Amino acid sequence: MDDLLWAYQSLFYSLGTNAILALSMFSVLQLGQLSLGQAAFMGIGAYAGSLLTLKLGLPFPLVLVAAAAVPALAALVVGGPTLRLSGVHLAIATIGLGEVLRVLYINTDWVGGALGLSGIPRRTGGSTIFGLLAVLLVGFVLATRSKIGRACEAIREDEDAARVMGIDVTAYKMTALVVSAGLAGLAGALNAHFTSFISPGEYGFETAVSILSYAILGGVATPVGPVVGAFVLTLLPEVLRPLHDFRMVFNGLIIVLVVIFLPKGVLGFRARRTG
């Protein structure tokens, strides 16, 4: 019975962390940039956060700040050169990050090697996760409805035109990338502090594509979309048990179908502002 409760509790928590991951993807997608490093950034945050808790015993709020800052720095190193290039380049630069880090984690003993890190104290609960999610969501909604949101939309529709209008495209892209990686790291640290165990294999290509599928399903018209997408795609395999084994097939299929049948619905449309 405890196991059952625990299983549902962790499902409930992962709804929140997956929604934060979906928002992290939204942050770059709304500019027409695609990052495939979200899982890797999540992993950096999870490892950085867990190590700070386990080895230094830092207070949790500080751990969260660090877990957001470290992947943001990594994002600048990896994604920095692509800020002046097209959105495709960011995808190319980040696609390999997860795999490289996996090999690095496995071969570094003081981060637990192939076994990963276990015994991470549980420091987070529903109120922390969903409180943070609510604050972030409100922040994103306010931002998209402000001058920032209009600038992002302009960049997504036509980068050159946006630049001519006086929008500092590179600064916007850099901010979006830093926010995106920071949020992914935050979600990773939150996740690690309720599962109490992390391993090198969790932050690979499939996780990256799953995070993308949340945002694609929800659409980027409003930040609410990706959050709903994350809820649906996290719950669906649990509600429909047979789907569980085909989770990856399903996530892949969702992406293909949404992009083909709603091609403008995914990236190219003019965002309707939600009321």
Added chain:
Amino acid sequence: MLLQQIFNALVLGSVYALFALGFTLTFGVLKVINLLYGFYFAAGAFGALVAVQGLGLGLWPAAALGVVVAGLAAVVCDSLVLTPLRRAHAPELSSLIVTLGGVLLMNSLMQMAFGAEVRRFPVSLLGQEPMRLGPLVVAPLQVVIVATALVLVAALFLVIERTRLGAAIRAIAERPDTAALMGVDVTRVVTLVSFVSAALAGAAGILIGLNFNAVHPYMGEPMMLRGFAVIIIGGLGDIRGALVAGLGLGFLEVMTAGYVSSNLKEAVAFSALILALWLRPSGLFARASGRRA
């Protein structure tokens, strides 16, 4: 020792070049970063494996079958997902995203069909004892790999530089609308290009599968990263650049594994890619003028 490493690097590098060549060709003509390319790589290897194990074919007929399987898979995938997007004039990012979903879908399906474990070609297929050429130890298979890769690369160059079809391909890469006005059957050429480039990926998959004697559904993923590194270092759509960068990457990987640490081998392609993006984002042989996507 060094000579041996250089030879091993040549084997690996020529396969990388072969893989990246098809990849960069698709990009040059279709203007799409096609992540399904990693799936075609694995599809070729599985096609050949099934032909050997299931149908009892020899090495060459099985390889030919694998190559055709990869090519046909690309034609089908293209017509199902990429052609509709092209017709709708969807943004560049949409086609990247759709192939991303596609590769996750296909790899998972392949895993369901064949299982996740590593499968191997029968040892009898892989040929005789290694030969000694002075200080070098050379497996006959390695010679076959290098020769096959070089012949395919040379054939591709000849087709692109010397034939009418090649001229049509170059015209489409330059400007598809104008090419159509000049009487090029764009649909036919585009289909042909996606068949040929996936066939090259399939061939690379078979050669890598034979070289390490390991075939599994996710073998395309690490290869995609190398493919990306090669086409960025060589310049997107630049065939000559892909050749040089492919050989160079094979060399760097083998030298890193041999003289630094075999664990770091996996990080070579990624580091080279990031370095290239910082230093020469338009590729090694970038022309000074002209805007590239």
